[in-house]
Amino acid sequence: MDWIALRLSLELAAWTAAVLxxxxxxxxxxxxxxxxxxxxxxxxxxxxxxxxxxxxxxxxLLSMFGGTTWIGQAYQALVGRPLxxxxxxxxxxxxxxxxPFAVQPMQRAFEAIPRDVREAAWVSGLSHWRTFWRVExxxxxxxxxxxxxxxxxxxxxxxxxVLMMGGNIPGQTRTISIAIYDRxxxxxxxxxxxxxxxxxxxxxxxIAVVYGLSDRRARA
Amino acid sequence: MSEGLYARFEQSGPIPLATxxxxxxxxxxxxxxxxxSGKSTILRGIAxxxxxxxxxxxxxxxxxxxxxxxxxxxxxRCGLVFQNYALFPHLSALANVTLAAGHVPPGERDxxxxxxxxxxxxxxxxxxxxxxxxxxxxxxxxxxRALARDPQVLLLDEPFAAVDRVTRRKLQxxxxxxxxxxxxxxxxxxxxxxxxxxxxxxxxxxxHGHTLQCGxxxxxxTRPASAEVARLLDLGNLFEGVVREHRAERNRTLIGWGDxxxxxxxxxxxxxxxxxxxxIAPEYVVLHRRDRPSQGExxxxxxxxxxxxxxxxxxxxxxxxxxxxxxxQLAMNIATHHARRNKLAPGESITxxxxxEGIHLMPWGGRHAPPATDxx
Numbered sequence: 107m108d109w110i111a112l113r114l115s116l117e118l119a120a121w122t123a124a125v126l127x128x129x130x131x132x133x134x135x136x137x138x139x140x141x142x143x144x145x146x147x148x149x150x151x152x153x154x155x156x157x158x159x160x161x162x163x164x165x166x167l168l169s170m171f172g173g174t175t176w177i178g179q180a181y182q183a184l185v186g187r188p189l190x191x192x193x194x195x196x197x198x199x200x201x202x203x204x205x206p207f208a209v210q211p212m213q214r215a216f217e218a219i220p221r222d223v224r225e226a227a228w229v230s231g232l233s234h235w236r237t238f239w240r241v242e243x244x245x246x247x248x249x250x251x252x253x254x255x256x257x258x259x260x261x262x263x264x265x266x267x268v269l270m271m272g273g274n275i276p277g278q279t280r281t282i283s284i285a286i287y288d289r290x291x292x293x294x295x296x297x298x299x300x301x302x303x304x305x306x307x308x309x310x311x312x313i314a315v316v317y318g319l320s321d322r323r324a325r326a
Numbered sequence: 327m328s329e330g331l332y333a334r335f336e337q338s339g340p341i342p343l344a345t346x347x348x349x350x351x352x353x354x355x356x357x358x359x360x361x362x363s364g365k366s367t368i369l370r371g372i373a374x375x376x377x378x379x380x381x382x383x384x385x386x387x388x389x390x391x392x393x394x395x396x397x398x399x400x401x402x403r404c405g406l407v408f409q410n411y412a413l414f415p416h417l418s419a420l421a422n423v424t425l426a427a428g429h430v431p432p433g434e435r436d437x438x439x440x441x442x443x444x445x446x447x448x449x450x451x452x453x454x455x456x457x458x459x460x461x462x463x464x465x466x467x468x469x470x471r472a473l474a475r476d477p478q479v480l481l482l483d484e485p486f487a488a489v490d491r492v493t494r495r496k497l498q499x500x501x502x503x504x505x506x507x508x509x510x511x512x513x514x515x516x517x518x519x520x521x522x523x524x525x526x527x528x529x530x531x532x533x534h535g536h537t538l539q540c541g542x543x544x545x546x547x548t549r550p551a552s553a554e555v556a557r558l559l560d561l562g563n564l565f566e567g568v569v570r571e572h573r574a575e576r577n578r579t580l581i582g583w584g585d586x587x588x589x590x591x592x593x594x595x596x597x598x599x600x601x602x603x604x605x606i607a608p609e610y611v612v613l614h615r616r617d618r619p620s621q622g623e624x625x626x627x628x629x630x631x632x633x634x635x636x637x638x639x640x641x642x643x644x645x646x647x648x649x650x651x652x653x654x655q656l657a658m659n660i661a662t663h664h665a666r667r668n669k670l671a672p673g674e675s676i677t678x679x680x681x682x683e684g685i686h687l688m689p690w691g692g693r694h695a696p697p698a699t700d701x702x
Contacts, residue, residue: 220410220412222408222409223412223414223415225375225412226406226408226413226471227414227425228375228398228399229373229404229405230428230475231426231428232425232426232428233400240425
């Protein structure tokens with residue numbers, strides 16, 4: 107059992123969720139409530155990681171943020187180390203890859219709030235900020251929790267993009283899914299089986315939570 | 327009017343608007359019109375939820391909108407009851423109300439909320455969520471929430487549309503009582519003419535975003551400004567004729583209607599030879615007694631055949647097909663015992679008087695070619 111890889115995976119999942127909670131919510135609210143020209147393209151871009159092979163996504167991320175690109179060089183000049191093959195690079199890839207998993211459940215939840223309920227809050231004197239906290243979030247919380255659970259579960263299980271963008275550096279970019287691959291390659295069946303069982307249980311619980319919340323919202 | 331509400335909206339699209347509205351404190355103006363006539367848009371414009379291209383909204387001496395000033399809904403002290411109430415589903419009835427009482431010190435909000443719920447006859451139901459309340463109770467919570475802001479104007483968007491008939495009557499009565507306690511302008515959007523007539527001090531008739539007529543319910547119902555208004559109000563006895571001459575000394579204008587010449591209320595704006603529309607309320611149609619003709623029967627006598635008689639309790643509604651080349655249906659209401667005494671039945675020939683004081687002339691606004699001018 108590679109405990110370091112498990113801890114790294116959990117850290118990556120926590121950071122991805124921390125970034126995507128505000129960012130995904132911002133995008134989800136925008137998509138839910140502001141019909142505007144080009145929305146279909148914007149939605150398609152957000153959803154792209156769902157259909158794109160992870161290797162393709164990883165390739166483009168490397169092409170954009172690798173050490174030879176100007177973004178990559180600017181990052182290195184600023185921070186002192188390359189973005190690719192680092193935890194930060196991994197986080198960037200994870201955020202991009204998880205965007206649809208974070209945005210879509212929240213978007214559906216915000217879309218379900220009738221427009222006149224929000225308007226009633228404004229007419230009742232509530233600022234947009236108070237409307238968000240007192241009306242929107244309490245009504246959309248199941249969608250927000252679902253999206254975070256999906257993001258965490260998906261980050262812990264992600265493989266292709268992580269390998270492309272992060273490589274396989276123990277303690278830095280080797281996540282649990284890569285560690286499983288590593289153990290299988292090394293014929294260490296016991297460790298691979300243990301880690302796989304752990305991921306299976308974790309994913310099952312996560313999906314059950316998402317469906318449970320979805321049922322709760324449907325009944326509300 | 328500086329203490330009341332004044333609203334004017336003008337734009338050619340996307341929702342065409344050409345409307346003006348005045349409502350004094352304590353007054354209730356009913357906005358009436360078919361679906362899509364812009365009633366709710368006007369209400370939203372007043373509340374700041376819709377921004378028209380041009381116009382003006384002033385309330386209690388304060389400018390809320392004039393093209394330069396455009397206060398947010400939060401800064402306009404409006405109480406708005408939405409058509410489907412738009413209650414906060416996750417909050418109790420009390421929390422729905424107290425959330426709107428942000429201007430009240432935190433320690434007093436609860437008391438204020440309870441007072442308003444009591445005023446809305448909801449004492450004891452404070453802890454219930456909207457889903458646990460009936461339609462009528464939800465409407466009352468919505469009204470209490472609208473009042474929680476101590477609004478300068480109360481806007482009601484079809485507030486009785488989603489409740490059953492009995493509850494509607496009860497809620498309408500409660501609104502009438504509430505008006506005595508709350509001295510602010512009230513604008514009621516409705517497509518129900520009876521509701522507008524019963525509750526409104528004045529009515530504003532809207533069609534395609536245009537105000538067609540404003541006035542007291544009696545004035546609008548008996549003296550519609552145009553044939554279009556008469557049609558929107560579903561006034562039954564709407565006919566076409568031609569102006570023949572004015573008799574100003576008798577306060578009458580003579581019109582031709584098929585073979586008949588009728589005396590109508592003087593309408594000096596119309597010129598002899600002009601095609602016109604005219605209406606007469608059923609109560610101005612008087613049956614000639616067959617057994618005892620009287621003097622008054624010389625005024626606009628018209629003959630026809632009874633098409634049907636429908637007894638509606640104490641009143642009987644009679645439909646008469648007018649003879650000659652007119653061939654149109656005329657409706658009248660008479661007391662049921664009167665109908666019985668005169669043995670009114672389908673197929674019977676009768677003569678009625680159209681009281682001149684009840685014949686209201688309007689510029690012609692027919693849907694087809696105007697009636698031919700005659701030389702009679």
